[in-house]
Amino acid sequence: MKIIGINASPRKKANTQTLVETIMAGAAEKGAHTRMVNLRELAINGCLGCEGCQKHPGRCVQKDDLTPLLQEMTGYDAIVLGTPVYWFHVTAQFKILVDRLYSFIETTQDPESGEESYTSHFPPGRKMVIVISRGDPEPPLLFPQLYDHLNEWLNVIPLSLGSAQYEFFHQYGAHLDRKSAAHDAVLLKKARTVGADLVIA
Numbered sequence: 001m002k003i004i005g006i007n008a009s010p011r012k013k014a015n016t017q018t019l020v021e022t023i024m025a026g027a028a029e030k031g032a033h034t035r036m037v038n039l040r041e042l043a044i045n046g047c048l049g050c051e052g053c054q055k056h057p058g059r060c061v062q063k064d065d066l067t068p069l070l071q072e073m074t075g076y077d078a079i080v081l082g083t084p085v086y087w088f089h090v091t092a093q094f095k096i097l098v099d100r101l102y103s104f105i106e107t108t109q110d111p112e113s114g115e116e117s118y119t120s121h122f123p124p125g126r127k128m129v130i131v132i133s134r135g136d137p138e139p140p141l142l143f144p145q146l147y148d149h150l151n152e153w154l155n156v157i158p159l160s161l162g163s164a165q166y167e168f169f170h171q172y173g174a175h176l177d178r179k180s181a182a183h184d185a186v187l188l189k190k191a192r193t194v195g196a197d198l199v200i201a
């Protein structure tokens with residue numbers, strides 16, 4: 001089994017990276033081949049909205065580091081994505097990745113009703129884990145509805161990748177301590193088990 005982990009935290013070796021890497025380590029222990037990518041090390045651009053991908057679904061026209069990564073992602077059996085929460089949402093790096101997943105979506109319109117439907121050209125059946133690290137506790141002290149919205153929004157990702165088997169892995173109460181995940185033995189054990197389950201379940 002081949003698994004790719006993609007970390008969208010701009011902070012090096014901080015909570016999100018620790019959790020994604022620990023999930024990957026749990027999978028590797030069960031025999032998976034793993035590869036880790038830190039988006040902060042890549043030169044990536046936002047979606048241009050050029051609709052070029054609608055002429056060639058599955059291919060983004062941009063020539064940056066993300067286009068080959070999007071292609072590469074299709075070759076893995078499981079995908080682990082991680083983002084911290086920034087202002088009640090994902091990081092800019094993560095949002096760029098999700099926006100660019102649009103290149104796998106083909107939009108068609110029913111000629112009679114005008115109704116639009118969406119088909120994902122990403123190879124279906126990938127297992128997914130989405131890791132979210134946030135400073136606030138659960139339940140949050142402020143704006144719980146914004147977190148509800150974020151949790152709802154995150155479902156866009158497995159939908160765009162045609163992935164039926166996915167789960168969310170949350171770290172709450174990290175504050176701004178980049179090592180809070182690394183010091184949380186219970187959380188790390190949970191992450192390792194999630195990784196192992198990707199291979200054996």
Ligand SMILES: Cc1cc2nc3c(=O)[nH]c(=O)nc-3n(C[C@H](O)[C@H](O)[C@H](O)COP(=O)(O)O)c2cc1C
Nearest residue numbers: 009011014015016084085086087088134135136174
């Ligand atoms: C610009 C910025 C905005 C943040 N906004 C939130 C937020 O809205 N809610 C929250 O719970 N934590 C927020 N945080 C805290 C991070 O989510 C938290 O520190 C997380 O563990 C960072 O992940 P990392 O260690 O992988 O970088 C914010 C941090 C930064 C730098």
